[in-house]
Amino acid sequence: MNAPPKKRLKVATTSLAGCFGCHMSLLDIDERLFDLLKIVEFDRSPFTDIKAVGAAGPCDVGIVEGGLCNAENVQVLREFRQHCKVLIAIGACAINGGLPAQRNHLELGAILEEVYHAGHGLANGTIPNDPELPLPLDRVHPLHEVVRIDVFIPGCPPSADAIWQVLTDLIAGRPPRLGYGLLQYD
Amino acid sequence: MVLGNPESHAPDRLDELLQPILTRWGSAARNLVQILREAQEACDWLSPGVIDRLQRALGVPRAKIEGVAGFYAFFYTQPRGRYRVLFSDNVTDRMLGNRALLDRLCRQLWIEPGKTSEDGLVSVASTSCTGLCDQGPALLVNGFAVGRLDAARIDAIGELIRDAVPLADWPAEFFAVADNVRRADILLGSAMAPGDALRAAHARAPSDGMLASNMRSWREGLPRGVGGPDALLDEIKRANLRGRGGAGFIAGLKWEACRNAPLAPGQQRFVVCNADEGEPGTFKDRVLLSAHADLVFEGMTVAAYALGARRGFLYLRGEYRYLLDRLQAVLARRRAAGLLGGNILGIPGADFEIEIHVGAGAYVCGEESALIESLEGKRGTPRNRPPFPVTNGYLDQPTVVNNVETFAAAALVALNGGDWFRAIGTGKSAGTKLLSVSGDCARPGVYEYPFGVSVAEVLADCGAVDAQAVQVGGPSGVCLAPDEFARRIAFEDIPTAGAFTVFDRTRDMFEVARNFAHFFAHESCGFCTPCRVGTSLLRNLMDKLHDGHGSPYDFAEIEKLNRLLQAMSHCGLGHTACNPVLDTIARFRPAYARRLEREDYTPAFDLDRALAPARRMTGRDDPGAHLQTVAEAGGESGASPGCGAREDSEGGRV
Amino acid sequence: MSINPGFAPSFSLDGRQVPFTAGQTIIQAAAAAGIYIPHLCYRPELKPHGSCKLCTVKVNGRQASSCTLQAQAGMVVESDTDELNDERRALLQMLFVEGNHFCPSCEKSGDCKLQATACELGMTSPHYDHFFPSRPVDASHPDVLLDFNRCILCSLCVRASRDIDGKSVFALSGRGIGSRLIVNARSGRLGDTDFSAADKAASVCPVGVILPKRRGFAVPIGERTYDAAPISVVALREGE
Ligand SMILES: Cc1cc2nc3c(=O)[nH]c(=O)nc-3n(C[C@H](O)[C@H](O)[C@H](O)COP(=O)(O)O)c2cc1C
Ligand code: SF4
Numbered sequence A: 001m002n003a004p005p006k007k008r009l010k011v012a013t014t015s016l017a018g019c020f021g022c023h024m025s026l027l028d029i030d031e032r033l034f035d036l037l038k039i040v041e042f043d044r045s046p047f048t049d050i051k052a053v054g055a056a057g058p059c060d061v062g063i064v065e066g067g068l069c070n071a072e073n074v075q076v077l078r079e080f081r082q083h084c085k086v087l088i089a090i091g092a093c094a095i096n097g098g099l100p101a102q103r104n105h106l107e108l109g110a111i112l113e114e115v116y117h118a119g120h121g122l123a124n125g126t127i128p129n130d131p132e133l134p135l136p137l138d139r140v141h142p143l144h145e146v147v148r149i150d151v152f153i154p155g156c157p158p159s160a161d162a163i164w165q166v167l168t169d170l171i172a173g174r175p176p177r178l179g180y181g182l183l184q185y186d
Numbered sequence B: 001m002v003l004g005n006p007e008s009h010a011p012d013r014l015d016e017l018l019q020p021i022l023t024r025w026g027s028a029a030r031n032l033v034q035i036l037r038e039a040q041e042a043c044d045w046l047s048p049g050v051i052d053r054l055q056r057a058l059g060v061p062r063a064k065i066e067g068v069a070g071f072y073a074f075f076y077t078q079p080r081g082r083y084r085v086l087f088s089d090n091v092t093d094r095m096l097g098n099r100a101l102l103d104r105l106c107r108q109l110w111i112e113p114g115k116t117s118e119d120g121l122v123s124v125a126s127t128s129c130t131g132l133c134d135q136g137p138a139l140l141v142n143g144f145a146v147g148r149l150d151a152a153r154i155d156a157i158g159e160l161i162r163d164a165v166p167l168a169d170w171p172a173e174f175f176a177v178a179d180n181v182r183r184a185d186i187l188l189g190s191a192m193a194p195g196d197a198l199r200a201a202h203a204r205a206p207s208d209g210m211l212a213s214n215m216r217s218w219r220e221g222l223p224r225g226v227g228g229p230d231a232l233l234d235e236i237k238r239a240n241l242r243g244r245g246g247a248g249f250i251a252g253l254k255w256e257a258c259r260n261a262p263l264a265p266g267q268q269r270f271v272v273c274n275a276d277e278g279e280p281g282t283f284k285d286r287v288l289l290s291a292h293a294d295l296v297f298e299g300m301t302v303a304a305y306a307l308g309a310r311r312g313f314l315y316l317r318g319e320y321r322y323l324l325d326r327l328q329a330v331l332a333r334r335r336a337a338g339l340l341g342g343n344i345l346g347i348p349g350a351d352f353e354i355e356i357h358v359g360a361g362a363y364v365c366g367e368e369s370a371l372i373e374s375l376e377g378k379r380g381t382p383r384n385r386p387p388f389p390v391t392n393g394y395l396d397q398p399t400v401v402n403n404v405e406t407f408a409a410a411a412l413v414a415l416n417g418g419d420w421f422r423a424i425g426t427g428k429s430a431g432t433k434l435l436s437v438s439g440d441c442a443r444p445g446v447y448e449y450p451f452g453v454s455v456a457e458v459l460a461d462c463g464a465v466d467a468q469a470v471q472v473g474g475p476s477g478v479c480l481a482p483d484e485f486a487r488r489i490a491f492e493d494i495p496t497a498g499a500f501t502v503f504d505r506t507r508d509m510f511e512v513a514r515n516f517a518h519f520f521a522h523e524s525c526g527f528c529t530p531c532r533v534g535t536s537l538l539r540n541l542m543d544k545l546h547d548g549h550g551s552p553y554d555f556a557e558i559e560k561l562n563r564l565l566q567a568m569s570h571c572g573l574g575h576t577a578c579n580p581v582l583d584t585i586a587r588f589r590p591a592y593a594r595r596l597e598r599e600d601y602t603p604a605f606d607l608d609r610a611l612a613p614a615r616r617m618t619g620r621d622d623p624g625a626h627l628q629t630v631a632e633a634g635g636e637s638g639a640s641p642g643c644g645a646r647e648d649s650e651g652g653r654v
Numbered sequence C: 001m002s003i004n005p006g007f008a009p010s011f012s013l014d015g016r017q018v019p020f021t022a023g024q025t026i027i028q029a030a031a032a033a034g035i036y037i038p039h040l041c042y043r044p045e046l047k048p049h050g051s052c053k054l055c056t057v058k059v060n061g062r063q064a065s066s067c068t069l070q071a072q073a074g075m076v077v078e079s080d081t082d083e084l085n086d087e088r089r090a091l092l093q094m095l096f097v098e099g100n101h102f103c104p105s106c107e108k109s110g111d112c113k114l115q116a117t118a119c120e121l122g123m124t125s126p127h128y129d130h131f132f133p134s135r136p137v138d139a140s141h142p143d144v145l146l147d148f149n150r151c152i153l154c155s156l157c158v159r160a161s162r163d164i165d166g167k168s169v170f171a172l173s174g175r176g177i178g179s180r181l182i183v184n185a186r187s188g189r190l191g192d193t194d195f196s197a198a199d200k201a202a203s204v205c206p207v208g209v210i211l212p213k214r215r216g217f218a219v220p221i222g223e224r225t226y227d228a229a230p231i232s233v234v235a236l237r238e239g240e
């Protein structure tokens, strides 16, 4: 373990079109979480109750799970990019769209029709048009197609060891490296 | 594959149409490309019914036929209309306003580009350069070239199609292709009588050096010690004749290597003339074949004589289909005159025949090993080399492939000798070079100069004022800026296959490069990963810049892709696919800098447009139903007016 | 070629002398000497194709495909360099974005050569924008499924079916980015061919296109081919 830096790293995390699997994996670093908390503090994250990323000053690291499925995903991602020095795409969905992107060969219109009109047991269903709801994009995109991403941690979800490796590399100021066993796509 | 699509012809009629074609080509799978081409001419498209019959007759797997048909741009396995119109989409056609003419024709015929009209009458789409850059804009209708398009001609064509007038009854002047010879030298000015070069070659005594270095007699049927073939080869080498198709390999060495290649029993040597002329902006081979076909065929026969080859092929690009009948007539005349066939010029055993194969819309088939694959009836993918065609060419037998102009020059060398030829041009570049001049100049056409002519001289001769750039050698060649116009056309300075495209100061060199990037993506054969995917990625990045989404990040990506294409590609197409972009970046950087409108990385697609289908489905148009393409500090949302109004990637003024 | 009888001719590969026999390609000689060169479209029992370009090495300073180029005495070959590995990674990224590769839901995951090679070369993201092509699945055959979404056009199945099975069930069609694998039937469906799950072609696909039905995810994560050892080890051990 490297000597902890004087100032704690500020880390923000979020889940876009993902399943929270990657966040679970982050928690899976188990007892090392305590080591981690000595060197990082969390900004906006499902672990905290902070709602806006970077409201209390810029973050050192942003960790984003899930791909971009709708307008809100894009907005949150942009805020992360704006307020985080290093942006990490974590998990298959963030990196190539993952499961949600398997709708990409279908037309969005046809999908909405199927779900809200033709779908089983939806007599006279209407497509929700509440302005509170984010509009879906015509295609699901991985994060790097919309903003610059600095580090990728593939896996579905990545193992706790892989996440730990990247975070400790970053804290130590090394370019993150995942070797055999840690680098996996599923 | 569309099943159940109406065949244009009844089944028994299909047999009637296909049988003569199969007979003509010996029902041989190695002639598949020719059989498909003629089948399509007869049946309008390669329907499942046509493929059924070909499969039975040729005895090859159906997937092989479909694989070949799927490779060539001019083969259709879906109905495309009885009139198939393809607009040439070279940068010169763009400069002459081809997009507006395409739109005009589509409007007139009530169809969308790329689609077939519901009544099955017509389809309109674009194709790569058709080699009429000196008389563009141009199009092909059912494979036949029509140049000098303007609104009136387009309207007339639209009417002829609507009235379903057979092509044969269209005004002949539509199909008239001018030679536009602007400057002639030894080739274009040649008045050689057919057979003279052969007679001279046969009469030539062997030189001492040649005899000493090679005492073998390789020509079957020729008595040992006859000087002709040795001496001829010696002259070709002495002439320092280098290939005119781009790579500049010394023809004498190629011929010698082929002649010395061992023959297994039953094998023979082949002579192949590369008339694929697919490099955008190049049309000099068209003019040679139109005005000096005898010289070209004589050069091929001379080569056959030197090599001991009994068969030759002319591989004519599909876009020059209109030349086929005339070329066949020249061959027939030469046969009648004893210049082709058996015992040529009465020399016992001097047998040579030339067969013409016509391509079907694939630039990569100009690459010699891909060309040979196509001659063998296959998909035109370049082979792994070594071995090279000189030892393992057509049907795995020794084969010489040379450019049209190389053969024409070889005929003159045979006639006048190597020293005569070598005295023309520069020290390292013997002879003359045909340039296909087009673009922003008063007198586009073919210019023949001794090697060593400067770019500035050519510009002056063709009446180009205010040139800001010349693309020499087409997209795979080099792009020169005015401070380089003193450079010379020669192997030691600017080697070229012959395209010379002029751009004046009103032109946007970024758009020129983008047109070329589209060309390479369209023409990549798809065999190797870097070119198959890389040319499309490069095209997409250039489109991204065009669409106003570019940032310095994309610029770095373009440079990285360029390096990858150069390093990892399988053939010359991939190696050179990045040249136009690299050259214009180096010389016309402001044209790019202007495009890097975004400071930070910006998505290639328009985010707000990506929400349009959902807006349509929900009927929403509130601020939350929009996204800006560029993130703004503060994250205020709302439509970005600039982006929606922009022309899409199809447009763009060169 | 060596002139001294008794001494095998050799070339240098990343500084090591590698002996070879006449006619061997660079990749064959390297494998025999226990050196792994990344590759996807090459299998020793099939005629080399030279299309994926993963096996590109530098021979006397110039790039060449090591699966097609015959070894010659005295060649200086570089393979495991940062430059070449960067370029190979970029090729892998191209293959990933060209198709639809969602490893978590792919039966081949853990046994896939594309995935394993990407891990071997440290690819963490596909980097480029995805093409997200639309490629329907063919489930018409009773025993074998074709998921074209993952096809990398290596033509191994084409060669195996033609040259070993004598059937020519597969062929490549289209061109450029539109290249695609087709099946030898008027319907275009595998179920209408004489393809059998026992064919050689059924077992050569390096990725998850040609899959046996009813056997998905039979091997648990952790016990699959490349869970146990990286491809650089497996390839040499299995001679593939
Ligand atoms: C993509 C590509 C396209 C080519 N197109 C042509 C062509 O249209 N005509 C031609 O003569 N050579 C073309 N070449 C060059 C040929 O491969 C070959 O070098 C040439 O035909 C040899 O003839 P030469 O030595 O007389 O030039 C092309 C090469 C590449 C890589
Ligand atoms: S470089 Fe391009 S054209 Fe050449 S073999 Fe590769 S894919 Fe085909």
Ligand code: SF4
Binding pocket: A185, C100, C101, C102, C103, C104, C106, C107, C108, C109, C110, C112, C113, C114, C115, C150, C207, C208, C209
């Ligand atoms: S084929 Fe390989 S790389 Fe593609 S999705 Fe399946 S496991 Fe992943």
Ligand code: SF4
Binding pocket: C150, C151, C152, C153, C154, C155, C156, C157, C158, C181, C204, C205, C206, C207, C209, C210
């Ligand atoms: S199906 Fe598999 S073996 Fe066949 S070409 Fe595609 S990736 Fe290669």
Ligand code: FES
Binding pocket: A017, A018, A019, A020, A021, A022, A023, A065, A066, A090, A091, A092, A093, A094, A098, A155, A156, A157, A158
């Ligand atoms: S979001 Fe983490 S694996 Fe899909």
Ligand code: FES
Binding pocket: C038, C039, C040, C041, C042, C049, C050, C051, C052, C053, C054, C055, C056, C065, C066, C067, C068
């Ligand atoms: S393994 Fe050599 S090119 Fe694919």
